[in-house]
Amino acid sequence: MNKTYIFIMTMGCLLAGAISMLGDAVFIGSGQKQNDINSEFGIWTPGTIFEQSFRASHNKLSCIDVWIDSYRPWDSPYLELRLLEIHTDRAPDETSYAEIQQNAKEVRTKRINGWLLSPHMFNSFSFKAIPDSSGKQYLFSIQSPELHYGGTSILRGSYRKRLEGESFFVNGRLQEKHDLAFRVFYQDSRAALLQKAFQSLSLQKPFPFSEPVIYYVLLLVYLFLLALLLWRLGRLLSV
Incomplete structure (x- = not known):
């Protein structure tokens, strides 16, 4: 040599x-790292839908992680995440569910094959970065549209309210004492x-x-x- x-x-x-x-590279947004995962929420039917609001702290929103505690791909072929931008000046906790839906516009959709999901950890739903996301209000939803009869998936949430001014809905019903366990990621240069x-x-x-x-x-x-x-x-x- x-x-x-x-x-x-x-x-x-x-x-x-x-x-x-x-x-x-990606980084977690300010105040958007979820460590409280002590509550369980089950996806029992294809119509079960979880929806969580949050305000983007930076531009280039590109990924949302959701804690999946239990998942059986043979019962649920895939999970679907939909990201909607809320066009209203009021905070979600001051707005009714119907009003949020009326003022929400879908901006991203992501499906993950059930065999690619891992239980007992955060799973990433990544999508094309939104360049001007900073300061905007968003609502994302998680559901299993093709869940088989008798199947279930378990998501995790906080045992107490963690995000001030935000709302967490299960099938359109406000969960006043909980938030979904999730993390928000943004892109920036290394x-x-x-x-x-x-x-x-x-x-x-x-x-x-x-x-x-x-x-x-x-x-x-x-x-x-x-x-x-x-x-x-x-x-x-x-x-």
Whole structure:
């Protein structure tokens, strides 16, 4: 193994790391990470429908995760998620279910094959990002339109009201003490997310760690040490 090959391999690894920082990644919206999953809600019939409202905290809304506790694909061929934008100035908890439906327009639909769903964890319903979603009010629904007779699926929800000003409906009936267990994801560039992460790390830290730039320096040092390690490893293998 000659030095040229070692150099090319090292630079290739560093270039791959740099390229991985390009493009978009996803992150959970502010206040939209659900950890309270102590209540169960069952999909008992094909007409059973769960609907949860939320306000998008960022642009590029692209994914909604729902906690599925129990699922049998032979009873439920697929689950369907519909995302609707609510065109009203009033908060959902101040609006009747009928009024929400009258002012809601479907913007995305996603079906997931039952064999691709996993029980006892969050399952992702991803869709084409909505570029101007920030600040808009949405309602998403979950149902199993082709649920077989006698089958069931169990979703999880909070045991107490978690989202202020939002509403959770089961078959059109308001659940005053619960919210559905879900998470909302948005797209952003990896570089922007890295910058936000460094800014977050710098909060309430003593100097120089209170400056975000120090974390860029540490990242460069890490990459340099990684390159040095690969180079030394190549030298050892070439002996």
